[in-house]
Amino acid sequence: MPKSKRDRAVTLSKTKKKGREHKENIVNSIREAVEQYNNIYVFSFENMRNLKFKQFREQLKSTSRFFLGSNKVMQVALGRSDSDEIRSGLHKVSKLLRGDSGLCLTSMPKEEAQRIFNEYEVYDFARTGSIATETVELKEGPLDQFTHEMEPFLRKQGMPVRLNKGVVELVGDFVVCEEGKPISPESSRILRLMDIKMATFKLQLVCRWSPEDFEVYQEGLEGSDIECA
Numbered sequence: 001m002p003k004s005k006r007d008r009a010v011t012l013s014k015t016k017k018k019g020r021e022h023k024e025n026i027v028n029s030i031r032e033a034v035e036q037y038n039n040i041y042v043f044s045f046e047n048m049r050n051l052k053f054k055q056f057r058e059q060l061k062s063t064s065r066f067f068l069g070s071n072k073v074m075q076v077a078l079g080r081s082d083s084d085e086i087r088s089g090l091h092k093v094s095k096l097l098r099g100d101s102g103l104c105l106t107s108m109p110k111e112e113a114q115r116i117f118n119e120y121e122v123y124d125f126a127r128t129g130s131i132a133t134e135t136v137e138l139k140e141g142p143l144d145q146f147t148h149e150m151e152p153f154l155r156k157q158g159m160p161v162r163l164n165k166g167v168v169e170l171v172g173d174f175v176v177c178e179e180g181k182p183i184s185p186e187s188s189r190i191l192r193l194m195d196i197k198m199a200t201f202k203l204q205l206v207c208r209w210s211p212e213d214f215e216v217y218q219e220g221l222e223g224s225d226i227e228c229a
Contacts, residue, residue: 023073030077030103031086033065037105042096042206043117044218047130047199052122056203060116064106071097093209096216101206110208117205126198128185133198136176136191143168145194157186 034040045053057066067074075094079085085094097103106113126132143161146154146168154161160171176194177187183198191198207216 023070026067026069026073027077030067030074030105033067033105034078034086034090037065037107038210039106039108039110039113040090040093040209041104041106041113041117042093042101043104044099044101044204044206045202046100046204047124047201048100049122049124049201052124052201056120060106060108063108064104066102066104068102071099071101074103087211089209089214092214093207096207113208114205117203120203122201123197124199124201125192125196126183126188128183128188130183130188130199132177132179132181132183132187135179136194136196138170138174138176140170140172143170150193154190157190159190 053068057064060066074097077086078090078094078097080094081091082088085091093103104113108116138159142164143154144167148163148166148168151161151163151168154168159174161168162171163169176190177183183191205217207214207218
């Protein structure tokens with residue numbers, strides 16, 4: 001019986017080579033973009049939603065390029081010190097690339113970029129492990145928002161329910177989630193059914209670099225020894 005192509009072994013050297021080539025491509029792409037755009041922003045993000053971010057990026061593709069991925073690779077592309085930075089002052093940008101962050105290189109005026117990022121917020125359903133922003137408790141009695149077909153599913157999520165004349169009924173008070181505590185897989189499913197959104201996908205500007213100046217927008221950042229030009 002012929003061996004499946006999926007079963008073919010891939011040597012480690014090949015995987016390392018592919019990984020290295022991918023990183024080199026990112027570095028080169030960032031360096032090319034640095035030559036094209038005069039404003040470079042570091043932004044941080046919370047509760048990343050890939051589809052929403054793709055849509056956001058698509059809206060700005062005529063004026064901007066975005067890079068997400070390894071902070072280390074992005075730092076290498078810009079330069080980590082004044083001796084290897086590709087343009088004067090970019091090592092300051094590198095030092096602020098940490099945690100959940102990315103790069104936006106743009107030709108937008110500063111005021112427009114700040115407005116777009118500051119106004120951007122997308123509400124979505126909280127995922128497992130997210131911290132609940134409020135306590136949600138259901139009181140004993142009929143649950144009119146659920147159809148009778150959903151009763152078995154609700155029981156599987158730990159809810160004390162039964163069918164009473166075709167109506168889903170809660171036989172005791174039930175806490176779906178508590179404010180400040182992680183959301184369980186079951187709670188996440190129930191909140192989705194109840195159309196309660198607790199996650200906010202936000203993008204926040206950290207700093208801006210241009211050939212003329214450098215600004216830090218978030219106070220109290222590590223690396224506060226960076227001096228603005």
